[in-house]
Amino acid sequence: MMQEPTLPQGYSLAAFDTLDSTNSELKRRVAQGEAPDRLVVWAIEQTKGRGRRGRSWSGPAGNLMCSILLRPNCSLPSAAQLGFVAALAVLDTVRPLLPGRQDIALKWPNDVLVGGRKVSGILLEAGGWMPGAPGWVVVGTGINLMHHPGDTEWPATDVRTEGGRAATAVQALEAYCGAFERWSACWSRDGFEPIRQEWMRNAYGLGDPIVARVEAGTITGRMLGIDPDGSLVLESDAGTECRLAAADILPAEG
Amino acid sequence: MTTKFDVDADMIRRLASLIDETGLTEIEYDDGTRKIRVARALAPVAAQVASAAPQPMQSGDQPQMQPAPQVVDAGHPGAVTAPMVGTAYLQPDPQAPQFVNVGDRVEKGDTLLIIEAMKVMNQIPSPRSGTVRQILVTNGHPVEYGEVLMIID
Numbered sequence: 193m194m195q196e197p198t199l200p201q202g203y204s205l206a207a208f209d210t211l212d213s214t215n216s217e218l219k220r221r222v223a224q225g226e227a228p229d230r231l232v233v234w235a236i237e238q239t240k241g242r243g244r245r246g247r248s249w250s251g252p253a254g255n256l257m258c259s260i261l262l263r264p265n266c267s268l269p270s271a272a273q274l275g276f277v278a279a280l281a282v283l284d285t286v287r288p289l290l291p292g293r294q295d296i297a298l299k300w301p302n303d304v305l306v307g308g309r310k311v312s313g314i315l316l317e318a319g320g321w322m323p324g325a326p327g328w329v330v331v332g333t334g335i336n337l338m339h340h341p342g343d344t345e346w347p348a349t350d351v352r353t354e355g356g357r358a359a360t361a362v363q364a365l366e367a368y369c370g371a372f373e374r375w376s377a378c379w380s381r382d383g384f385e386p387i388r389q390e391w392m393r394n395a396y397g398l399g400d401p402i403v404a405r406v407e408a409g410t411i412t413g414r415m416l417g418i419d420p421d422g423s424l425v426l427e428s429d430a431g432t433e434c435r436l437a438a439a440d441i442l443p444a445e446g
Numbered sequence: 447m448t449t450k451f452d453v454d455a456d457m458i459r460r461l462a463s464l465i466d467e468t469g470l471t472e473i474e475y476d477d478g479t480r481k482i483r484v485a486r487a488l489a490p491v492a493a494q495v496a497s498a499a500p501q502p503m504q505s506g507d508q509p510q511m512q513p514a515p516q517v518v519d520a521g522h523p524g525a526v527t528a529p530m531v532g533t534a535y536l537q538p539d540p541q542a543p544q545f546v547n548v549g550d551r552v553e554k555g556d557t558l559l560i561i562e563a564m565k566v567m568n569q570i571p572s573p574r575s576g577t578v579r580q581i582l583v584t585n586g587h588p589v590e591y592g593e594v595l596m597i598i599d
Contacts, residue, residue, distance in 0.1 A: 244565060244567075245540055246540050246541055268530050269563070275566055276564075302565060316565060316566040317566070319557065320555075320573065321529060321568070322571060322573065323529075323573070327571075406533075407586040407587060437531050437586075438533040438562045438564070438565070439564040
């Protein structure tokens with residue numbers, strides 16, 4: 193029998209050996225009216241993990257896969273800032289496992305990189321937002337503790353491969369939920385600015401050339417940071433400043 | 447003079463191809479003595495400006511940028527407007543069928559589309575029960591705050 197994780201006050205847990213996807217399970221519970229604020233769904237193994245726009249997310253046992261349901265009392269555009277809150281929580285979970293590493297950074301908007309390789313992924317799904325009535329946000333997080341896929345567009349890695357401290361999924365879940373609670377409390381109290389500043393302190397590729405893929409093509413430019421609502425700001429090669437609310441960051445060539 | 451004109455035409459061509467390459471809508475070039483501005487009037491827009499504090503549109507206002515082929519007033523009784531800036535998706539994932547099609551009957555709260563911003567997939571619910579008369583967004587294209595997405599009545 194596995195050890196029962198200890199979560200922050202106000203959090204409840206639904207634990208599974210196997211699930212299709214923790215986000216899907218949480219959304220099913222939302223649809224059935226069985227998802228209180230701060231319900232955490234955790235699975236030891238995930239068979240149909242999802243990434244952005246139908247991409248799959250590998251979920252072998254040994255890694256952490258979990259989703260947190262939030263019912264924030266804010267506007268829908270502000271709720272998008274929870275992705276940055278989650279990114280800082282993943283950073284705080286991964287950093288102690290890799291002591292001394294100076295090359296842990298955040299790729300816009302919410303990936304944690306170790307040595308330039310992706311060690312985690314976050315997928316946020318929101319719904320139920322009506323004028324004057326806040327809805328829900330599912331914050332799905334995967335952290336590669338023991339395994340990583342080899343066939344990804346952006347190179348991946350895991351904590352073990354990087355020579356990090358061994359952590360069980362239970363330990364990582366406890367650390368992640370604890371950090372998530374600290375950063376979300378900070379966000380509720382002080383707004384996005386402290387989150388933005390901490391994100392910028394850890395940003396990957398600040399000032400460097402990056403390639404952003406949008407539906408109409410790709411934009412190359414120098415990464416300037418994120419603006420007060422979290423949009424990516426870059427200076428295109430033509431010298432124009434662009435703000436992107438949705439894009440994929442690709443590895444810069446050369 | 448001809449030489450000078452050739453140089454300008456070349457610069458315009460280069461700026462125009464840069465617009466295509468970057469997906470921008472407008473580039474202005476200024477070398478101190480002359481200024482060239484190359485712009486395209488048509489959306490799709492790749493670089494969108496996210497408004498930090500979006501203001502609700504006054505009734506009667508036209509959207510400033512309207513990528514849809516038809517201009518529909520946000521004051522239309524059946525209008526469903528974008529609650530946020532982002533990229534619109536009509537399907538839950540690229541392999542799946544659309545959430546709704548023209549002619550479909552929908553209930554209040556049914557998901558109509560997804561608007562993505564900052565990698566948050568926001569399922570936009572129908573504000574009312576009715577029939578989908580028009581879909582005014584293009585799959586995968588940006589939408590502005592207050593832009594009319596669909597007509598449902």
